[in-house]
Amino acid sequence: MLLDVQDITTYYGASQALLGVEFRMGEGEVVALMGRNGMGKSTTIKSICNLVPPKTGRIFFGGKGTERMAPYKVARLGVGLVPEGRRCFPNLSVHENLVAAARPGKWTLDKVNALFPRLQERHAQMAKSLSGGEQQMLAIGRALMTNPRLLILDEATEGLAPVIRQDIWRAIRQLKAEGLSILVVDKTLSELLPVADRCVILENGRSVWTGVPAELTAQVQDRYLGV
Ligand SMILES: Nc1ncnc2c1ncn2[C@@H]1O[C@H](COP(=O)(O)OP(=O)(O)OP(=O)(O)O)[C@@H](O)[C@H]1O
Numbered sequence: 279m280l281l282d283v284q285d286i287t288t289y290y291g292a293s294q295a296l297l298g299v300e301f302r303m304g305e306g307e308v309v310a311l312m313g314r315n316g317m318g319k320s321t322t323i324k325s326i327c328n329l330v331p332p333k334t335g336r337i338f339f340g341g342k343g344t345e346r347m348a349p350y351k352v353a354r355l356g357v358g359l360v361p362e363g364r365r366c367f368p369n370l371s372v373h374e375n376l377v378a379a380a381r382p383g384k385w386t387l388d389k390v391n392a393l394f395p396r397l398q399e400r401h402a403q404m405a406k407s408l409s410g411g412e413q414q415m416l417a418i419g420r421a422l423m424t425n426p427r428l429l430i431l432d433e434a435t436e437g438l439a440p441v442i443r444q445d446i447w448r449a450i451r452q453l454k455a456e457g458l459s460i461l462v463v464d465k466t467l468s469e470l471l472p473v474a475d476r477c478v479i480l481e482n483g484r485s486v487w488t489g490v491p492a493e494l495t496a497q498v499q500d501r502y503l504g505v
Pocket residue numbers: 290293294295313314315316317318319320321322
């Protein structure tokens with residue numbers, strides 16, 4: 279078991295955002311975390327990273343309980359987060375952004391450059407002058423440079439041009455093929471479902487459905503994803 283989220287509840291001040299989320303991920307699995315807007319997907323991710331620590335429940339990463347662990351320590355255990363809004367260092371170059379994140383492992387500068395040739399072509403450019411899609415690639419590249427055991431992608435393709443989205447989905451498929459464990463939140467089901475091994479659906483801060491993509495019938499989609 280790589281990640282074991284056990285019945286967590288999470289608050290923002292007095293307001294409760296998660297009322298009981300549980301799911302597990304095995305090594306090498308791609309899990310799609312789904313649900314309508316505001317149902318708790320980002321909060322679940324922030325809870326896993328201890329950016330907003332859960333109040334009750336437990337989270338184990340690689341068998342280790344992460345409660346009271348500082349976010350950087352959770353990252354060091356091997357959780358690589360690409361947060362919503364693709365944060366990079368704006369005044370560092372592409373190259374500097376990537377090497378600043380580096381930790382030893384199979385993901386090197388060369389490998390990231392091969393995954394995203396657009397980044398290689400722009401290695402000396404300041405991150406702030408990249409397009410939104412290129413910044414997203416840089417954010418993913420940075421996370422990979424930490425050589426994570428689990429990559430978390432929160433809306434990594436949102437608001438990007440179609441060609442760039444294709445590049446990012448191609449990269450995600452390649453990462454899966456290489457055996458990387460990925461927890462992914464994304465609204466494009468036509469891309470997400472073929473790559474997912476399993477889906478976890480949240481509703482009002484609770485995990486309410488889990489299954490393989492083939493079980494995600496139109497009925498289930500209507501009920502929980504309501505488009
Ligand atoms: N910083 C915050 N302070 C207070 N409440 C918050 C904060 N962030 C999120 N919430 C609330 O927590 C609940 C879950 O939000 P969350 O962002 O986790 O949902 P989500 O499923 O990721 O939605 P979206 O797809 O819209 O990002 C919502 O009711 C939201 O209003």
